[in-house]
Amino acid sequence: DQQVKQNSPSLSVQEGRISILNCDYTNSMFDYFLWYKKYPAEGPTFLISISSIKDKNEDGRFTVFLNKSAKHLSLHIVPSQPGDSAVYFCAAKLSGANNLFFGTGTRLTVIP
Amino acid sequence: KAGVTQTPRYLIKTRGQQVTLSCSPISGHRSVSWYQQTPGQGLQFLFEYFSETQRNKGNFPGRFSGRQFSNSRSEMNVSTLELGDSALYLCASSLRTGNNSPLHFGNGTRLTVT
Numbered sequence: 001d002q003q004v005k006q007n008s009p010s011l012s013v014q015e016g017r018i019s020i021l022n023c024d025y026t027n028s029m030f031d032y033f034l035w036y037k038k039y040p041a042e043g044p045t046f047l048i049s050i051s052s053i054k055d056k057n058e059d060g061r062f063t064v065f066l067n068k069s070a071k072h073l074s075l076h077i078v079p080s081q082p083g084d085s086a087v088y089f090c091a092a093k094l095s096g097a098n099n100l101f102f103g104t105g106t107r108l109t110v111i112p
Numbered sequence: 113k114a115g116v117t118q119t120p121r122y123l124i125k126t127r128g129q130q131v132t133l134s135c136s137p138i139s140g141h142r143s144v145s146w147y148q149q150t151p152g153q154g155l156q157f158l159f160e161y162f163s164e165t166q167r168n169k170g171n172f173p174g175r176f177s178g179r180q181f182s183n184s185r186s187e188m189n190v191s192t193l194e195l196g197d198s199a200l201y202l203c204a205s206s207l208r209t210g211n212n213s214p215l216h217f218g219n220g221t222r223l224t225v226t
Binding site for chain 2: 034
């Protein structure tokens with residue numbers, strides 16, 4: 001049973017525009033959410049995270065929004081750059097635990 | 113600061129054999145977790161070790177085991193390999209366990225079982 005879902009397998013965006021990646025979850029006990037970027041033949045690289053007590057966290061070009069009532073989070077990348085082309089994974093943690101529940105990933109392609 | 117180091121990067125084994133994968137966490141990190149990535153199942157949690165003790169375990173058969181040493185380095189063992197064990201095995205480390213800190217991943221070991 002997939003508790004974290006990324007319903008868009010792929011997304012294409014023009015360079016300089018905004019990329020919005022979406023993630024939904026079903027378990028209301030998740031209290032920490034993370035986004036990872038993954039290039040082929042490499043491990044996931046941590047991008048940004050958000051605690052369930054917040055609704056927004058920003059780090060440079062990356063912003064994560066959390067809507068607890070909708071059990072939905074999104075990652076905004078502004079402006080998008082060709083180097084951002086990768087697979088993006090959303091992940092969630094339960095309170096007191098350290099294991100991550102991952103979504104299936106969204107492949108982002110930024111077109112120059 | 114060096115990242116998470118996994119060895120070897122690639123392995124080819126035959127069905128029925130066993131394999132040991134190694135992981136060195138980021139210096140100072142005491143929690144080490146292992147994940148399996150396959151095209152069909154995505155990224156799935158195997159187990160976590162903290163202070164040489166298994167703290168949590170995912171839904172994998174007993175053929176998958178691990179351990180952690182006093183220097184926080186970890187090994188993962190898979191016995192009686194099956195074709196379905198072919199996957200990318202990822203190790204991740206974090207400073208502590210059970211709190212809101214991110215996990216940092218190594219580049220993985222690609223295991224192919226023939």
